[in-house]
Amino acid sequence: MATSLAFGSCSFSLPGFYSSVDKTLAQCQCKNLTKFSLRANYDSRFQSRVDNWIHFATTSKVQQLHLELNFREDADRFVFGDDSFFINPHFTHLHLEHCFFNPVGPINWNNLTHLTISDVSLDHGLIENILSGSPLLDTLKLYYCYGYSWLNITSKSVKNLVLHGYHDPDDIINYLDDVIGINAPYISSLEIVGTFLL
Template sequence: METYLDLCVYNINFKCVGFHGNIFEISYFISSIDKTLTQFRRLKLNKFKLLTVYDAPFVSQINNWIHYAMNCKVEQLDLTLFPQRNAQFPLPQLFFTNSCFRDLKVAGCVFNPTAAISWKQLRTLCISEVKLDEGLIENILCGSPLLETLKLEDCYGYRRLNISSKSIKNLVFDGYLVPRYDHFEDNEVIEINAPYILSLKIESVLSLWKLRLLDVSSLVKAYLFYIFGGGYVRTREEEEEEEEKEEKEEETLKGLMLKLCHVKELQIGDYCLKALSRLEPKGFVVPSNLKFDVTSPAYSYDEFLEKNLKLITRIDRFNNT
């Protein structure tokens, strides 16, 4: 394990590289953070970043670090935890009431607010690998009146994503994966209702049977770079035929594209292109706003390899928790 501590006047970055789950290595990393923070009590923080594995015995230390960052009026907080033995970190209640957060990323934690969330200055929010429901999502959005960009990465547990806030202009639906230790229904259908967003990106692995768009009438740009189908993580039935799965893929893509005919710019990735190639012979008319430029940076070979490695890593982590 290697530990990097990057400290300056306005930014603190703690990163534990090499997640082997060794209790002694983690303990050493945690003690080094405690020692470092005791030397810097009066910073006005711009950014505080923590990326490490997490296990239940370390809940009090992480709580202390969050208190430290909030007492320093941190504006950008990145809390990325990789749970061991399914022990997700429960966020403290004071975390949900903060007037300094502007850019927030939370991964591998439990959202359990007991009251209304209040993030009055928050502009950008990324939630990763967290179980959410419709009520919790509404609480987050109502408590973030200035939020402009929302990214949900491999979050699960909800059926409808209702973005009624007029301030949110960018929505990134970055994967939907259910870890093996949690309940999973094989008829997962997600609906997205977001009448005021201007940009929508749907990407990564969608462990779903169907994804529907409802009201997205204000959209200007849409990007479909996802890999669709529960079969990438688990199958509904061991004997499911490939033809049936392809029909679901085509049905979902067709529904999405029909709801996106009005956007100025519509781009699709390689996986969607394969489904589209099966739809065309069946009479589906390709929208005139569709773009697929294999020479663009979005489809460079290096990025293709990097993105697929990221997907494989995510799936492997979910399947082994």
Template sequence: MATSMDSRSQSHLPILNNSLQELKTEFCDFLPEGRVDWRSLKVLHIGHAKFTDEVMKNILSGSPLLESLKLKYCHGIHRLDIASKRMKKLVIYHILDLTGGQDDSALEIFSPHLEKLKILGSWGKTKCKLMNVSSLVSAVLDFQLDNYERVSSDFYEKYRNVIKELLEKIQHAKQLKIGTWCTEVLSILEVKAMASPLSTRKCLVLNFRYFKNWVFPGVANLLHNSPELEKLVIKISYGRSLQFNLDENFTNCYDIGESYWTSQNKIFNCLLLNLKTIEIFSHEEHLFENKYALAFVEFLLRNAKVLEKMVIFNDYPFHAPNKTDRLLKVAQKLLSVPRSSPHAVVLFPIPK
């Protein structure tokens, strides 16, 4: 019989338990000398905890059937060495920095059988280094590093290298979901004409908390380096944003406006050969009153030669004042855009 436990605000855990299959902890201490025997454990969520590498090693070695590990608001770990073939999912959210911003450490992840990886939240100045994730199928990069001080003669060098190295390690994953901060760092790579790794991904999810001009170059970079892309998903959820602190002196050197896409001279092989489905999700009433979002959607319709369908989901209440009129105007606008694919349809499902 499966058993589970949710432990909050406790200092002692059942480190010897042969039947426990799921464990969630908050604000718990893990003693370095404690032997762990969770031989039936499959799901482990740890929140607000301080670790050492030795403690984490004991937990992993004492949980041979572990399939899913989530670490949230944790600190003190420098290496996750997961050799188990059963480990399939790893989520790391918000690495705490208790050094006052002085630490410039890294968390190394070695997990050759991992299939799903999510790197989320604020990581302070801690870099994530993927040593071996060769079986990865799906990756989420929706995190940020602190970038309020100059860390080298080149303001952005550290951040460019972090994102570039991560993309190199996950280039074989079939799906990538990427957030605003990481995309804006890619924008820096793009405007400086620096090389980025090619990928074999089939699905790209853009998870933005706003849609503004300085995500454009990063999106162009991702499309250019995803020649086998078949599905593009755009999710726009307005709210607190993990965005890059771009220096005004830097941004003033580049003209990234509504005409960015029409001035593109790159060849996007995914648009020529493979992109068949585009899905757009928004909780915003005035999505297509955003000139940047509209410019990008028009670019896709004009250039995706094998596109079969573009589906636009809007969660704003359908019964809201003037909602029908607004949707009709958007539909008329998009339907008037010349489509490169003769088979492309644009759909606006009505929320139930």
């Protein structure tokens, strides 16, 4: 029985790829899935199908989830539609790229140790929600995220922080005006890549 599933496509011929994933998951009987990876181009026509795939992964008790959903237009960006995603005791590693989210209630990722977020907007309230809901988080990586000016990481569990670029797609002209403050007294490793004003 498979313990990991990975799907990937760089084509914008989406219907064929999405149908193949549907067929594969319909035949899969994985009750305890360790890894689930999806790298694909996306548009909003397929929101419900991606929601179903994520539901499949979470109900299979996946521990390591990698979602990379590239889009062409803002109207086609993927937004998590089910807040149950944010209450999950099984996640240990999450990689979320071009996946926008703003849960209504508190996040509860009690066993999450590694979190990578890429190319999305993160405001201060959302960052605080993530940190307070992930008590075992050891490694936080932010790649080209935006929307925040202050990182207040006071959790004693977070030891590794990576900031790789700061890119607001709606503010190309004034990108050098963005100043990022960091308060992270317990980290032991800080990696900063790209242009920042600190």
